Amino acid sequence: MTVVRWQDANGTGIEHCQLDRDSTGLRLSGVVAGIRESGDGGFYLVTTDAHFRTREVLVWLTSGPRLHLHSDGLGHWHDLRDGSSLPALAGCIDVDLGMSPVTNTLPILRLGLDIGQTADIRAAYVPLPGEFPKFQARRMLQHYTRLERDLYRYESNDFSAELHVDADGLVLDYPQLFRRL
Template structure:
């Protein structure tokens, strides 16, 4: 189990994430305290992936607000928490939660791009705190394998180079998130 933290570059937000990639699956639990459009929120989320970094389960809950559960089969078919098919996001493999740099890790690891390779994809975009899943177009380009990738939000004309660590977790996301150093030993 590994834990990392990011601070928001846009406000007083912070995220604490627990990451476990042992046993052939990936499991993440996280809590985010953030703000969007001047409104503060607290959000907890869980993401489970198979060994190929395909999302099989994701759950999001806003404190005092809404919740969303997604069940994926790794092939682009999704169901909600009640088992209903979600046709609007059919064909998407990855998810992108606006409140965290973690979800950029999913396509970075899953696509396994070679240096200079660029791949446009459709992803399930989930804006916090409203939690409405929509399909959007993004692209990833490998600048340096296992070290740096370029993210393009084609649906909003935004791009950023993302340095990653040995687990593929984003270190810094220019203008949005900055990794915090691990806490030192307490005295």
């Protein structure tokens, strides 16, 4: 078990995350208070298989919205609340929680990039509260480059950040968004 905490860049939000890892995969669970501009709070639970492919995602915001998703690990997703298929997320192997830097760990571990290597991925992006009119996961193309042993460049849309990580692939510093306490 590993426990980490992050503070958002403006100093008003804090996250407590527990990471459990065994031969079957990862279990990430966390609580966030003061989610960036919204000031909302939330709970999340993400599980992966042994290859760090996302299998289940639960997000519950204190303002009410919830998501409970399941993936077969091959890019096929379902809403566990009503059993419906989610073709808009087809091809997504990873999840990206807008409220937390912890989900950057999943592609970092799964891809196993050498220094100088890059990879494009599709992630099921779970937005910040109020970021979109409807709280639902959306497919997002992302690009990871390993710059040094403990440094990755993350790119998506018009956004780019260099992420400093520890030996377990957990973010230490996410410029302008999060820093590890």
